[in-house]
Amino acid sequence: MKSQEKTRIPPSGYLALFINGLILGGFITLISLSKNPIWLLLLLPWILMIPGFFYVNPNGSRVLVLFGKYIGTVRENGFYWVNPFYAKKRISLRARNFDSERIKVNDSIGNPIMISVILVWRVKDTFAAAFEVDDYENFVRVQTDAAVRKLAGTYPYDNFDDEQADVTLRSGIKAVNEDLEKELDERLAIAGIEILEARIGYLAYAQEIASAMLRRQQATAIVAARHKIVEGAVSMVEMALDQLKEKEVIDLDEERRAAMVSNLMVVLCADKDVAPVVNSGTLNH
Structure with missing residues (x-):
């Protein structure tokens, strides 16, 4: 969408303030010297000039409107004077x-x-x-x-x-x-x-399902951890059996091999410390 903003830089407010001061000073001087009420008319332009003064802070702006017509936007900070009949809407440009x-x-x-x-x-x-x-x-x-x-x-x-x-x-x-x-x-x-x-x-x-979702997340985390533990345990058991066979430490038949695998898996996968049972007899007794 094309911007319709028009940037304006109005006349300095200090010059207008000086002129306004001259008008007020002239009124006071003339009214005190002549005592003629006609000089009260000088107060009219002085009063009309006052609403035209405004200032713009840094990162601020004023949108000028005259009887429903957009005149422009003052973005540059400073003290200004414009047509007293302008409506001056303040819009901040700050983040x-x-x-x-x-x-x-x-x-x-x-x-x-x-x-x-x-x-x-x-x-x-x-x-x-x-x-x-x-x-x-x-x-x-x-x-x-x-x-x-x-x-x-x-x-x-x-x-x-x-x-x-x-x-x-x-x-x-x-x-x-x-x-x-x-x-x-x-x-x-x-x-x-x-x-x-x-x-x-x-x-x-949301609160109504938060506890259920938390339990589901915990269960998922436990399952994932168990999966990793089992993978590691299988790898360790396989390595132990291969090294026993390679170094000819002991010759295991299928029954003893299965028993050793079972015992090793229990030790490696248990979530608590395993209490060992010492067999003082043979492997079969």
């Missing part, structure tokens, strides 16, 4: 933080989650911010909420239920934040808002 409320939404597979975002934004086009939307600050809040709901419905929270998902809200933070920033940039462009940064600030399962 602002917006931490949205935590809202409950459903992810792409229907799980209820709690999510919030942190948004850094600023006004880029003062004309759009002043005239394209009714209240640009409220517009940012509403559109951010809508963008978060859309984003949450696009991705799963994790890939427990969808193992084919390459990007999830929990693991694909970079890709998700990029999509969020792009979505917000498209939504807020109409209001002349520039997105500096957008990222997920809070993400968790």
